[in-house]
Amino acid sequence: MSMFEKARETAQGVMQTVMKKAVEVAPDSWMPGGVPDPLIAAKHGHIGRPVSRIDGPLKAKGAARFAAEFRLDGMVYAALSYSTIAKGRIADINIAAAQAAPGVVLVMTHCNAPRLNPPPKFLSQNKAAGGDDLPVMQDERIHWNGQPVALVLAETQEEADHAISLIEVAYAAEPAATSLSEAIGKGTETGSFMGEPLHNEIGNADKAFADAAFTVDSVYRSPRHNHNAMEPHAATIVWEGDRLIIHDATQAVAHTAWSMAQIFDLDETDVHVTSPYVGGGFGGKTLWQHQILAAAAARLSGRPVRIALSREGVYRIIGGRSETEQRVALGSDRYGKLTALIHSGITPKSPNSALPEPFIVPTRSAYAVDNMTLDVQVCTLDMMANTFMRAPGEAVGTFALESAMDELAEKLGIDPIELRARNEPDKDPVGGVPFSSRNIVEAYRSGAERFGWDMRNAAPGSRREGEWLIGMGCATATYPYYRMPGAAARITLSDNGRATVDFAAHEMGMGTSTVQTQVTADRLGLPLDKVTVRYGDSTLPGVILAGGSQQTAAIGMAVMSAYNGLVGELLKLAGNDSPLAGLKPDEVVGINGGLAHRNKPERFENYASILTRANRHELVADGTPPMPFELQHWSMHSYGAMFCEIRVNAITGEPRVSRFLGSFDCGKILNPKTAASQFRGGIIMGIGLALTEETQFDERNGRIVNPSLADYHIPVHLDVPEIEIMWTDIPDPHTPMGAHGVGEIGITGTGAAIANAVYNATGKRVRDLPITLDKLFR
Amino acid sequence: MIPFSYARANDAAAALQFFANGAAKYLGGGTNLVDLMRETIERPARLIDVTSLSDSIEETADGGIVIGGAARNTAIAEHRLIRTRFPLLSRAIVAGASPQIRNMATTAGNVLQRTRCAYFYDNDAARCNKREPGQGCDAIEGFNRYHAILGASSACIATHPSDMCVALAALDAVVYLQGTEGKRTVPLSDFHRLPGDRPDIETVMRPGELITAVELPPKPMAVNSTYRKVRDRASYAFALVSVAAAIKIEAGVVGDVRIALGGVAHKPWRAMKAEAALRGQPATDVSFRAAAELELADAKAQAHNAFKVELAKRTIAAVLTDLSGDAA
Numbered sequence A: 001m002s003m004f005e006k007a008r009e010t011a012q013g014v015m016q017t018v019m020k021k022a023v024e025v026a027p028d029s030w031m032p033g034g035v036p037d038p039l040i041a042a043k044h045g046h047i048g049r050p051v052s053r054i055d056g057p058l059k060a061k062g063a064a065r066f067a068a069e070f071r072l073d074g075m076v077y078a079a080l081s082y083s084t085i086a087k088g089r090i091a092d093i094n095i096a097a098a099q100a101a102p103g104v105v106l107v108m109t110h111c112n113a114p115r116l117n118p119p120p121k122f123l124s125q126n127k128a129a130g131g132d133d134l135p136v137m138q139d140e141r142i143h144w145n146g147q148p149v150a151l152v153l154a155e156t157q158e159e160a161d162h163a164i165s166l167i168e169v170a171y172a173a174e175p176a177a178t179s180l181s182e183a184i185g186k187g188t189e190t191g192s193f194m195g196e197p198l199h200n201e202i203g204n205a206d207k208a209f210a211d212a213a214f215t216v217d218s219v220y221r222s223p224r225h226n227h228n229a230m231e232p233h234a235a236t237i238v239w240e241g242d243r244l245i246i247h248d249a250t251q252a253v254a255h256t257a258w259s260m261a262q263i264f265d266l267d268e269t270d271v272h273v274t275s276p277y278v279g280g281g282f283g284g285k286t287l288w289q290h291q292i293l294a295a296a297a298a299r300l301s302g303r304p305v306r307i308a309l310s311r312e313g314v315y316r317i318i319g320g321r322s323e324t325e326q327r328v329a330l331g332s333d334r335y336g337k338l339t340a341l342i343h344s345g346i347t348p349k350s351p352n353s354a355l356p357e358p359f360i361v362p363t364r365s366a367y368a369v370d371n372m373t374l375d376v377q378v379c380t381l382d383m384m385a386n387t388f389m390r391a392p393g394e395a396v397g398t399f400a401l402e403s404a405m406d407e408l409a410e411k412l413g414i415d416p417i418e419l420r421a422r423n424e425p426d427k428d429p430v431g432g433v434p435f436s437s438r439n440i441v442e443a444y445r446s447g448a449e450r451f452g453w454d455m456r457n458a459a460p461g462s463r464r465e466g467e468w469l470i471g472m473g474c475a476t477a478t479y480p481y482y483r484m485p486g487a488a489a490r491i492t493l494s495d496n497g498r499a500t501v502d503f504a505a506h507e508m509g510m511g512t513s514t515v516q517t518q519v520t521a522d523r524l525g526l527p528l529d530k531v532t533v534r535y536g537d538s539t540l541p542g543v544i545l546a547g548g549s550q551q552t553a554a555i556g557m558a559v560m561s562a563y564n565g566l567v568g569e570l571l572k573l574a575g576n577d578s579p580l581a582g583l584k585p586d587e588v589v590g591i592n593g594g595l596a597h598r599n600k601p602e603r604f605e606n607y608a609s610i611l612t613r614a615n616r617h618e619l620v621a622d623g624t625p626p627m628p629f630e631l632q633h634w635s636m637h638s639y640g641a642m643f644c645e646i647r648v649n650a651i652t653g654e655p656r657v658s659r660f661l662g663s664f665d666c667g668k669i670l671n672p673k674t675a676a677s678q679f680r681g682g683i684i685m686g687i688g689l690a691l692t693e694e695t696q697f698d699e700r701n702g703r704i705v706n707p708s709l710a711d712y713h714i715p716v717h718l719d720v721p722e723i724e725i726m727w728t729d730i731p732d733p734h735t736p737m738g739a740h741g742v743g744e745i746g747i748t749g750t751g752a753a754i755a756n757a758v759y760n761a762t763g764k765r766v767r768d769l770p771i772t773l774d775k776l777f778r
Numbered sequence B: 001m002i003p004f005s006y007a008r009a010n011d012a013a014a015a016l017q018f019f020a021n022g023a024a025k026y027l028g029g030g031t032n033l034v035d036l037m038r039e040t041i042e043r044p045a046r047l048i049d050v051t052s053l054s055d056s057i058e059e060t061a062d063g064g065i066v067i068g069g070a071a072r073n074t075a076i077a078e079h080r081l082i083r084t085r086f087p088l089l090s091r092a093i094v095a096g097a098s099p100q101i102r103n104m105a106t107t108a109g110n111v112l113q114r115t116r117c118a119y120f121y122d123n124d125a126a127r128c129n130k131r132e133p134g135q136g137c138d139a140i141e142g143f144n145r146y147h148a149i150l151g152a153s154s155a156c157i158a159t160h161p162s163d164m165c166v167a168l169a170a171l172d173a174v175v176y177l178q179g180t181e182g183k184r185t186v187p188l189s190d191f192h193r194l195p196g197d198r199p200d201i202e203t204v205m206r207p208g209e210l211i212t213a214v215e216l217p218p219k220p221m222a223v224n225s226t227y228r229k230v231r232d233r234a235s236y237a238f239a240l241v242s243v244a245a246a247i248k249i250e251a252g253v254v255g256d257v258r259i260a261l262g263g264v265a266h267k268p269w270r271a272m273k274a275e276a277a278l279r280g281q282p283a284t285d286v287s288f289r290a291a292a293e294l295e296l297a298d299a300k301a302q303a304h305n306a307f308k309v310e311l312a313k314r315t316i317a318a319v320l321t322d323l324s325g326d327a328a
């Protein structure tokens, strides 16, 4: 058995240490990405052009159909009732009035819900999509405050909403763990994420810290956050016999299809999930109770069901980001060379959630330091399962780490950018492997110049205009490069010279369909209007998560594999009568609607001609990319240098970001327009994280108190200044197209850049997010 | 939402007649009432749409202005006379909600909007004396960052959320009421109640009474007036503290002054003590601060809103300093 076959067997779970070592020391050329993607060198193609989103006009016209806009014959509408206690059981539930209410078709509770298998929990298996694996409406147990206890189906949404308000539930409450301090008191354990413990140790950090000439030792806190995608969660569901069809708003169509099959004891192929458009995902649009319960109710009632959560519903039954309490202790010599780095802390999770907030992950690869201890301790609370939210770990982890770096810079009297440059690692400090592409110093240099960093006065509180104190801050943004296993793609080439590319991926507003049209067109050498991208459907090839900022890479590698197969077939079909005769796949490129010799463009035949001569209407090629061993072989990350200028009102403490610049090092930028929107959107969400967002979790009963956009403050237009975006555009030689994901990095580093600017403006170091005015005006 | 019937009244008499049939609520723009009906906090069996009643904004013979109860918030804020004679009112209105909501919201509805206390809104799970007297108040030991520091009771610590009303309080506005027993007027400052042990009773209105208009008496000093709202984000957030003020300074001395506070009490808070202390005093930062101290002397903070006391003092002083301009 070859090394790679063996690897395939073990790669499902945790990679064995031996294997990992083997991958680390294997020659580059054995790795996926070992030979650079030819598209990296290609010029004059569609890649790199600011192509407008192909779904833009459809959305502007209202013609793009979202999950809650599918209309099915005989469809009924669902409403949910949520528990008001955190733990215990339903002692009595009175549904008589609801049942008698006008238009009601079904009232479903634990008494009559069909028996279901528990949802497969995310990361527990390859295609698991569930935010947790709790059984809901299967018995009288209550596990969190907000758990669905009844579902009503009615002929109209208004009738369903009315009927649900008539349901009366009596609870037998039991003592619940809803206080963080009490939960910590009961003991914590080391968290784990993606199969690895959230604990790393190199050298002796405690000793090095004790011996250090300069130190910073601070505790940072971040609150809970909730998902607030513009489109609240929704699904339209119908059973056709034993086939289940779900029009969902999801970032995981194939995962959802498989997981629903497990829950309802179906064959995976009997579940069809579509999700043509998603109004924002951010990690929250996976499988939660609303799809499961609506499908169960559709089966019970024999009617198609539309379920569209209210904003409150999203807060009650969709997970959010958990809170953290993080200690960062840094030790350095007098030149700012780090000698010790401790990043540790506590985060609560629900007993059944898929992850503890992994805030130490960004620290692993951040700085060259010989003594490092990283540790995440987890306690459990009876609460809605916490989940992935844009850059889980990095968003709040970089707030702590990069605030601490700013504190150290000030103690040392060194410019914060210079301090970071002095600690730039030449290989991954924890993994020991080389970086695939890391140009963070360049991102800082170019960003600082454009932002006017040299205008900053390092002395806090030294710049004032009228009532407003003005400050500048910077911080490093970082997010891992991921490519998850399971992707696939299919290219169908027609004798009219058109190509269709299929993959079970997602368009959540990021620009996936547009960018993949550009990439495929360049790979095949076709104009944009000759390429059709089909996605958002579980019957298409592959298991591709729109998560971990990995979709572009996963699809890119899959399409590359399909293309390689396609070229092989085309050369066979072309045969000996073609100018291409005798050429091998790696000697040709897709160009001008056909294939040509890499260096002798006159040796060319177009696709239509090859197919026609071979009497073929179309040619189909499927591609499955290699396992992502490159992730072990190199340390692969995106980077950014974030710059903030803030104004803090000296009288009221009101903080208002007045300027922001993100300078990114994220490989080759495939589409400047869609990429800039992703970066900007992330930064806007980072402004919320820094200044306004906080889920109020009432520790008396575990209930979320502000489940509305009026009370949970996301930034409004007036809170968001002009945001400048720039990038190095240096391709990573080891990734498809030389690209990195750009979806999540914008929220990382932003919190610290803002907090550091606040300090520079006021001399007040706020370590407790969000930075509201009461923390500043004292 | 509980099913209800709907009727449109073309004049006050028709509205009152509809109301007599019981269990009714008047409907303005619906931006507050309909939300509360969705949460089943308000459960009227009938809605009487009163947006066809007077929405005029007219000058009175003595230079005041009468604003119809159905006038939209946007129309008031944009009105030329209001912008020039009562600028604080325009500023207060545009500091509130969003353009869409202000386009719908009416004068009467704004005056009668209910608190934004999150526990008041959580009809399913929270205890609230305002919804159900005697039930208890979950805000007192819960999240109370937005709650009152003045005039609260052990039964309720909610605030009145209106921006517009703070300006009206400073302007000595008068509310015109009409009921089956006839018409009457009430000064806006006496219109809303403090919570006491009956936080469910929020105003001095009698059942079935209509707000037909609000009058702004002539007030030449109001040309030198403003509204400052301090909040958690730059727009679309309720006030943590707000100050509406107008001041007349003669030879460096405060001739007359009006101050009202928002976000601090169960009603728009007319700062009578501060006003009285300032009249005849030199228009200096020191007097302004001293007056603010006096007004807030009885403030009582909750676990999460202690900052409001100092914030209110500072904002009062800053607004008055600002209005004093070169005169101070």
Ligand SMILES: Cc1cc2nc3c(=O)[nH]c(=O)nc-3n(C[C@H](O)[C@H](O)[C@H](O)COP(=O)(O)OP(=O)(O)OC[C@H]3O[C@@H](n4cnc5c(N)ncnc54)[C@H](O)[C@@H]3O)c2cc1C
Pocket (backbone or CB within 6 Å): A710, B025, B026, B027, B028, B029, B030, B031, B032, B033, B034, B035, B050, B069, B070, B095, B096, B097, B098, B101, B104, B105, B106, B107, B108, B109, B110, B111, B112, B113, B161, B162, B163, B164, B209, B210, B211, B212, B236, B237, B238, B239
């Ligand atoms: C998201 C959001 C944010 C907001 N932000 C702010 C803010 O920052 N600042 C602020 O000041 N406000 C804010 N508001 C509140 C807004 O100002 C009020 O909702 C609005 O003024 C209510 O006016 P309306 O005409 O829609 O009243 P309605 O909702 O129609 O009615 C409100 C009440 O008045 C009664 N009523 C209406 N007309 C009459 C009448 N003629 N006689 C007797 N009773 C009557 C109704 O029965 C009801 O009880 C916000 C509202 C929302 C939804």
Ligand code: SF4
Pocket (backbone or CB within 6 Å): B115, B117, B118, B119, B120, B127, B128, B129, B130, B131, B136, B137, B138, B139, B140, B155, B156, B157, B158, B199
């Ligand atoms: S403060 Fe008032 S409105 Fe809020 S919960 Fe208490 S009683 Fe109800």
